[in-house]
Amino acid sequence: MRRIFLSAVSMVMLATTAQSQDLSNGDKAAAVLQSFQTGDATAMKEYVNPDKYIQHNPYFPDGIAPVIGAVESGAFQGTLVNSYRTLSDGDFAVVQSLYSGAWNNKSPLVAIDVFRFEDGLIVEHWDNMMPLASKPNPSGNTQLDGVTQIVDADKTEANKTKAHDYIDTVLVKGEIDKIGNFVKDDNYIQHHPDIANGVSGLKAALGEFAKKGITMVYDKIHAVHGEGNFVLVMSEGKFAGKPFAYFDLLGLNDGYVDQHWGIMAAIPPASDWKNDNGKF
Incomplete structure (x- = not known):
């Protein structure tokens, strides 16, 4: 370890x-x-x-x-x-x-x-x-706390596949009813500043976005990198109609996603770029 x-x-x-x-x-x-x-x-x-x-x-x-x-x-x-x-x-x-x-x-x-x-x-x-949020999220978690140890090195490739399929199925394809294939019961520790733990917390947050007329769309996964029990999935999409980059760092245990640290940021217009390489 x-x-x-x-x-x-x-x-x-x-x-x-x-x-x-x-x-x-x-x-x-x-x-x-x-x-x-x-x-x-x-x-x-x-x-x-x-x-x-x-x-x-x-x-x-x-x-x-x-x-x-x-x-x-x-x-x-x-x-x-x-x-x-x-x-x-x-x-x-x-x-x-x-x-x-x-x-x-x-x-x-x-x-x-x-x-x-x-x-x-x-x-x-x-x-x-x-x-960095000024206070913990509704479940008392911060954007950086939680497990930091790398374990399960032999499961790296399996965990990368699981993490990719989770983001692709639930967020890109929007098949949230299949979340149980990736998250065990409500055992899901959330580090997003505005979302509570568990599947219930994620569904509640998406519901609140919808009530406010805000859509969070994942269009494409660009890359997946991981080591052991940690996997990063890099995607792009739109939030409230604006281009966004999503970097989702996932913690996995026993074949299931059990922690999420996410960073979402607006992609500036190309006219503001200092290089021609694009965000991804």
Whole structure:
């Protein structure tokens, strides 16, 4: 069993470790993110391909140079980065974090960053962010609490399939009556700030959206990444008629989905993008 919460001190150590140390892709990704806190871009220079960095954050141009420049210029001074869950899945790494402190004078943000590797170096990046709620959800859960241990490594592929089918069946196809195939009874811990635990909580929230004339639509699943009992499903759709990106991090146990951490964020119009790669 492997603990995956990394303290600020250990993250700094990772960022300055020689490449000769055997780090997982998840460890490298977490160290790169820690650069925003330390102002030290060493990890970015060591673990990101200097000649190929495809950026899907619409507010940054392609290439790692603009990001390194912003870090070294002090643009993120005072920012705190705490990573809660870090997954390694082949050539991909997923990191769920909280960005706080002097985060551009904004409220704290919960984020999920996804990185793709080639030959041990990061060559592509996706992310999704939403504000940290000021209070727990109706069931008393926060957006980041809950289990952090990776277990069931041998069930990774089965869990990825289960997570994909859950999102595809219940949210893309809208067959909510089949949710029992994926969630056992009402054993479903919800970390969305506005939704209560259980199938009943999810149905109630969707019902409230409908009463207000708000639709939440999932149109397409773009990617599924996971390790052991954690799986991230990346999708796009519409919320209240506007284009949205949905990053659903699911916890699975004994073949069923039992926890959900979700980040939903509006996709800005193409006229505001700093690159031509799209959100996905």
